[in-house]
Amino acid sequence: MGEQMTEFDKILIANRGEIAVRIARGARAVGCRSVAVYSSADADARHVQEADEAVAIGAAPASESYLAIDKLIAAAKASGAQAIHPGYGFLAENADFARAVEAAGLVFIGPSAEAIDLMGRKREAKQRMIEAGVPCVPGYEGADQSDEVLIGEGERIGFPLMVKASAGGGGRGMRLVEQQADLHDAIRGARSEAASAFGSDELILEKAVLGARHVEIQVLADQHGHVIHLGERDCSVQRRHQKVVEEAPSPAVDAELRARMGQAAVDAAAAIGYRGAGTVEFLLDAGGAFYFMEMNTRLQVEHPVTELVTGLDLVAWQLRIAAGEPLALAQHDVHFNGHAIEVRLCLEDVTQDFMPQTGVVAAWRVPQGPGIRVDHGLLEGQIVSPHYDSMVAKIIAWGETRDIARRRLAAAVNDTLLFGPTSNRDFLARILAHPAFVSGDFDIGFVGTHMQQALGADAPTPAHLALAAAACHARDAAALAEQAGLANALAGWRSSGTNDTPLVLGHEDNRYELRLRHDGTCYEVAVDDIRVDIQIGPMSGTRFDYVLNGVAARADVLCRGAQLWLCAQGHTAVYTDVLRLPPAAADGAGDGRVLARMDGKIQRVDIAVGDRVAVGDTLLVLEAMKMEFTITADIEGEIESLGCAAGDQVAARQLLAVIAADNL
Template sequence: MLAKILIANRGEIACRIIRSARALGIASVAVYSEADANAQHVRLADEAVAIGAAAAAESYLRADKIIAAALSCGADAIHPGYGFLSENAAFARDCSAAGLIFIGPPASAIEAMGSKSAAKRLMADAGVPLVPGYHGENQDDTLLAAEATRIGYPVLIKAVMGGGGKGMRVVESGAEFAAALASCRREAQAAFGNDVVLLEKYLQRPRHIEIQLFADSHGHAVYLFERDCSAQRRHQKVIEEAPAPNLAAATRRAMGEAACAAARAVGYVGAGTVEFIVEPDGRFYFMEMNTRLQVEHPVTEMITGQDLVAWQIRVAAGEALPLAQDDIPLSGHAFEARIYAEDPDKGFLPATGTLTHLRLPQGSARVRLDSGVIEGDTISPWYDPMIAKLIVWGETRDIALQSLRHALAQCEIAGVACNTAFLARLAAHPDFAAGSVDTGLIARAEAELLPGATAPASWQLALLSLAEALDGGKGWRLNGTLRRHFDWQVAGQLHRVSVDYLADGFTVTTASACAHARASLDQGELTLWLDGQRHQARVIRHGHSRTLFSGSERLLAQLADPYAYASAETQGHAHLRAPMPGRVLAHLSNTGSHVTQGTPLLILEAMKMEHTLRAPADGVVKAYLFHPGEQVSDGDELVDFETMPQAQPA
């Protein structure tokens, strides 16, 4: 068994590997960038080594610095986690050359499967069915456009070294192809250092099902069943589950055997995932192989009772697989929801900031939290904005789903935008509940899952105001009634609430209602009785900001000064600010252009993804304030934009 492992990663996966290593009695070494000096994985590890600046290219992607760190601290092996260098064949080869064990497959297997195009050719030779497409080396724009026409629209452009939805676009027509191809290449180059793409026929309503496989150096290969990862948005997984609902046992077995055959074909060792596209009639096609552990591996651990990181370590140390195929248990059902700092109402734009309040469900045999942050930590613009992975298990799918909904309702996150309310709506959607999931579900149900900002309910405004009133102590007076006014700015609108202190409670007056209320505050939990109904919530304060948590929903509000507040649009200008630090890639309109609300104005690259920023109203582009290639900071004004005056009624 190994004595010391260096983890060439960060965040929740580094913390997760450290826990498994500790359970095996193995010392752990963390590496960290300047941005991660106080990160949780650094605090959890037995040792930690600084490796460079915040940018991943200067730290977590520097193989030479990571190997030097491993050698300096006497590590036996390096675990790459996922992302960064986990599927870098040169890094695996350099580890071996330095006398270090790479806890992953051989470099030759990574090379064979690391390119989506090469992997598809290998699978075709092995008789595994492929989605119709183009996987050739000729990357001429004209040829690719012709191939897209031959395949038939819609087509999917995909970076051959891609993952996580980066470098991937669905193209509906030939008129869109050139722009989509250019965007894919830019994103792929930024994320993977390789802009080669392939084309595939975009299948309608397919499922995305992946097989977890494991192989050892003794010639054994097994599959630990499948995961359904069909609940996706922008090709990024949102909620995964295991096993896949409504999947025939014969299909599961055929896919598992195909995955093991693929592993044997390339001399695979360690953990890997073979991903398939599955049509409604059960036909499946090879999509790609991931030569690493996957983000969603915990659901497999929950249904099998196995520690896959421990399996990785044992196999890397030369041991045989712990279990044969027929001995691998399958018990119950599990879900994983990815909790991200992102704003679903703004196209899932990643968010940055400090986690001023973070409350997650308590861990148990049924509920598991994998996270690399705690309250007070910062979500930076440098890395993936994941806050936590929420994993639940139940004896049946229905029980597990109910546990997921309950657990999501317990999540309270303030300080950054987050996607918990969106996840809760998805978990409650009738199609998801029935297991009728495909990769287009979220797009089809967008109106239900992303209802957009709505005016706060009277009871929410009452809760916000009574939290302030109760914090101020007794307000009732013997010879008169104390009245206080609270002005709340919510989603750009101002709401005034008046609270009259009474001997037996309060009178709360909003624009739409006036009612008697009673309220109590106990250990942060606020209970309100209003119009015969009982409401419970928690209000978190940060400066003038308030976050109201009630069930799985949260309401963001500012305690406003009504005399200072005025809409910028009413003054003839609308703001188009950078939502996070990034780099301007392109201007999409001309100075002086008259545009309508929603017109694309600018492309911003942030967190290795491209984000299109649009006109906030009808108006005129007076000037671009940053040139393509320039870096911008969070909140920087990007465009001098003049709104069009509203037409006056005759």
């Protein structure tokens, strides 16, 4: 039964960052004005600047701002917005929020609260899908959640298996269990993470489908019972069960399989009376069989690849459907053109188990080029806090073929500049260049199988070190020459003739001693016993030209105090000019001092003063950017002091505890 048209011309965007910017753009496409909301940490954020209006809603913690339902509805009322778009994350799949919006007389731009409720509970959602004839992975989705029952059911299902948060998503509250001995701890960890992230510790168990691909189907459904699909996206390149690279179409799906998977997704949406944009996620095994995993009742992070291959604006369609407009598209009207690939640019240290990073964005440049699209919410100078997700941008490329799209995207990633907090930029570039990704023949184990070497910290090459030294010297010399009113030709002149300048660069836990000589036109840098000759060209902002081994190229450098960032030769590194540092004792590894590795919140404390611990024992669990990180002991001894408790907000490198080492 159809519903009446509900007109609105102003929407409130209950989100932040790149998705809030994207929704504002979609609103403009259909003639709607947009209202941003912002926490105290986001007062100067890009999404605030992009919207037509903005309302402050509270303090930096999401619980006091972006998750505060009453504040969001009050902001909509105050601004005159008649509808609310939740974006993704935060309250996007919160049925209570959808109900509160409608109870306030506003339009919720998304599915019904009932559909969100059902599909948000994986246990009941799976039961409904089985009833609707949608293929599902064998497992346990019962109501009895006792440890004894879950362990027993796990033994019945067999290993390996997946423990999943029933209310979850994004890889949180999820554990792969290889053997029975690990099941109890996996259940405990998944429960804790699920309760923290979603407010529910309910779990389901599923047989792990090994060698599978993660393939999802985008659906659109109006309020009049009409449902179509917009093809598939392949999201098999993942880390920590979170997507890193997505593409459309999937290299593993042909037209016949697309039709079958698409129909299953349409059946799933129809079975729950769905409306709006949604995604039905499947596991696709090597034999072509596919199994329902979950339905995301919202816009997906990876929706741009579908937009680029179909030519449809999914945000605009969300707004049109929410207003009661019927879908003007039949299934045969959906056409696919070319190929699109997206990578998620995250502030995280790949070499430290993808640990989220915070800090000031010192430099940011968006790539340009044919077929390139960048969705982001970054501004130079902004402070990235620990309160929100680590993903800050999406880089997307379209091409007539998959390889054209891949090569365009690889070039765009390499041309992306982000100095400040460590990012996964170089890791993304390596993925796009890996032969397995190039071939299209991979599964959800891609990162673990093919990218282990990329997860380690690479020592900088002599050329990279030399280029960093020469570029920093050239920048300093140019700045001094400008201050003194000297000609550039005098930058390398010395009254005593040519001599060496010592330089010590720190990188990770290593120090590199260099000697630099400059004759006015060329730098000669000695890195240990290796000599590197470099010519440095004019500098504009961070960018400069150089010639190394007869090859002219371009790079970016930024010097701030004792820190030096260099992006060159496909590699980004931050060095420390050790000679500029004040005298201080370095923090020693294994000295018993337990430091916070990032800004975050203490989720759990497993120790007390006087406890004895061994190397590897869990001490604390730190939550940052929606993820949990376990802090373990690096020496054996006794807990001498404890400087934090569960619930405390802590800063990066804050002293949390001290272990008194055993005397040898």
